[in-house]
Amino acid sequence: MKVAAAIETLEQSVRDPSAGLPDEVFYYISKTTPLINVDLLITDGAGRVLLAWRDDKYSGTGWHVPGGIVRFKETLEQRIREVARTEIGAAVEFSRVPVAVTQFIRSDRDVRGHFISLLYVCRLAPDFEPENVPHPEGVPGFLKWHDQCPADLLEVQDPYREYIEAAVGQVAR
Numbered sequence: 213m214k215v216a217a218a219i220e221t222l223e224q225s226v227r228d229p230s231a232g233l234p235d236e237v238f239y240y241i242s243k244t245t246p247l248i249n250v251d252l253l254i255t256d257g258a259g260r261v262l263l264a265w266r267d268d269k270y271s272g273t274g275w276h277v278p279g280g281i282v283r284f285k286e287t288l289e290q291r292i293r294e295v296a297r298t299e300i301g302a303a304v305e306f307s308r309v310p311v312a313v314t315q316f317i318r319s320d321r322d323v324r325g326h327f328i329s330l331l332y333v334c335r336l337a338p339d340f341e342p343e344n345v346p347h348p349e350g351v352p353g354f355l356k357w358h359d360q361c362p363a364d365l366l367e368v369q370d371p372y373r374e375y376i377e378a379a380v381g382q383v384a385r
Contacts, residue, residue: 313328
């Protein structure tokens, strides 16, 4: 198949890339270009950080800061709001400037192997408690407030450890 024909097939299959991509297309793109994502360092003003449980073949099992990949023609602010809505179930206040810009390059894989991540400090009210429906503890998506950086933070999130520790005001054990 010629490249032009393959591109035509893709364009017919993906009418609105801003609405997201089919998995097959997304994984192909992730093999050919870095992905840009926003990550949310969510605090409550009481020295706690909100983290989500994850368990997947790309990142492994452990805690991570909520985040999401920026869609085509979506602003960073729109993605922050959408991540907060879909992963937290609440609106967050956030700084317009990221506290960190980090490259994650996984030389051991091609799919989802290169990210440029922007870490934003966000705030929720001190009385916010996650509903965790339908995510019970130990299930991906489960949310929990942490008053220290957990030992089982995902390895891919290690560059954020110092930011989490600073936000909670103590060094991880």
